[in-house]
Amino acid sequence: MGRQLLGVLALRANTTLATDWLVDALWPGSPPRSAESNLRSYLADIRRVLPGWLTSGPNGHVLRAAADQLDVLAFGREIELARGLTGAAAVAAYGRALALWRGPVLAGLSIPEAVRIEAQVLEDRRLDVTEDWCAARLEAGDDPDLISDLQALVERTPLRERRWQLLMLAQYRSGRQADALAGFRRLQGILDDELGVAPSPQTIDLQRRIQQRDPALSRPARRLLVSCRPPVHTWSAARAHWTS
Numbered sequence: 001m002g003r004q005l006l007g008v009l010a011l012r013a014n015t016t017l018a019t020d021w022l023v024d025a026l027w028p029g030s031p032p033r034s035a036e037s038n039l040r041s042y043l044a045d046i047r048r049v050l051p052g053w054l055t056s057g058p059n060g061h062v063l064r065a066a067a068d069q070l071d072v073l074a075f076g077r078e079i080e081l082a083r084g085l086t087g088a089a090a091v092a093a094y095g096r097a098l099a100l101w102r103g104p105v106l107a108g109l110s111i112p113e114a115v116r117i118e119a120q121v122l123e124d125r126r127l128d129v130t131e132d133w134c135a136a137r138l139e140a141g142d143d144p145d146l147i148s149d150l151q152a153l154v155e156r157t158p159l160r161e162r163r164w165q166l167l168m169l170a171q172y173r174s175g176r177q178a179d180a181l182a183g184f185r186r187l188q189g190i191l192d193d194e195l196g197v198a199p200s201p202q203t204i205d206l207q208r209r210i211q212q213r214d215p216a217l218s219r220p221a222r223r224l225l226v227s228c229r230p231p232v233h234t235w236s237a238a239r240a241h242w243t244s
Contacts, residue, residue: 094133
């Protein structure tokens with residue numbers, strides 16, 4: 001329960017959370033009579049493990065942290081940085097953001113309903129940033145791992161069309177027009193079987209341009225990139241060590 005509390009505080013870092021709200025988050029429906037006492041005990045544990053991070057007052061409790069102290073904040077910072085960059089610098093920034101992850105939000109814990117939306121938004125944001133990272137790698141130039149990485153991504157989440165678009169374009173730019181067009185046909189089949197829909201107009205347009213060998217799809221100026229896979233770190237709500 002103490003780790004759940006830390007996760008809730010981290011997902012809403014720098015926001016004051018009322019005691020009643022925290023009780024409802026940890027014990028939804030029918031909290032025990034000892035709920036507030038238990039909460040005070042868990043908060044004391046957090047203060048012991050993370051001295052100076054937790055502030056309490058009449059309005060509630062807040063976990064105060066800077067972006068270099070909390071992974072969820074560092075993730076947002078690196079994304080904003082990456083979106084203002086181009087080329088290899090953008091690839092590196094997106095890679096640093098994704099390197100903060102390994103597994104789902106609050107892995108191994110039951111996510112309280114009170115922060116389930118925040119957790120899902122964060123998971124969705126990771127999917128989006130993974131695609132942004134691949135797009136940056138595609139535009140930056142020669143990346144020996146890009147096609148294989150995109151192939152793994154479309155296998156993992158076959159209904160996300162942008163991943164197929166990036167794979168098709170990467171294959172085309174590598175001289176694999178037939179593979180790119182075959183990928184489009186496979187996506188068509190998946191979308192029809194799973195959702196009963198056709199690919200988006202953007203994907204259809206890309207397929208047409210690949211078929212016609214549109215010169216505008218040619219690869220950008222070549223910039224040598226070694227493998228751009230981000231290093232693997234363990235995702236956690238807070239970087240401090242926590243046991244319960």
